[in-house]
Amino acid sequence: xxxxxxxxxxxxxxxxxxxxxxxxxxxxxxxxxxxxxxxxxxxxxxxxxxxxxxxxxxxxxxxxxxxxxxxxxxxxxxxxxxxxxxxxxxxxxxxxxxxxxxxxxxxxx
Numbered sequence: 001x002x003x004x005x006x007x008x009x010x011x012x013x014x015x016x017x018x019x020x021x022x023x024x025x026x027x028x029x030x031x032x033x034x035x036x037x038x039x040x041x042x043x044x045x046x047x048x049x050x051x052x053x054x055x056x057x058x059x060x061x062x063x064x065x066x067x068x069x070x071x072x073x074x075x076x077x078x079x080x081x082x083x084x085x086x087x088x089x090x091x092x093x094x095x096x097x098x099x100x101x102x103x104x105x106x107x108x109x
Contacts, residue, residue: 012069026095037085038083039080
């Protein structure tokens, strides 16, 4: 079995439909390359879920149709998200008002 990463950054985003195409172009050509150029960011890959998403909030289940974007980054360690380079590129730029997102750093040693 190959060795699993010890630190992941997982970012999910729901994007308003009216800016989605422009946002995807920006993400693929600007944001993702900038993130991958940061010290301590080892790799990154985007995924899209388009369909029924199940959520549970305080015991109440909800199923809705939506498009959810997820990017999984492999990091050298959690400190990678604290570098000046990462701090400078972090965020959604002009798309911020159109995005609902969640970010998690997961470490396992």
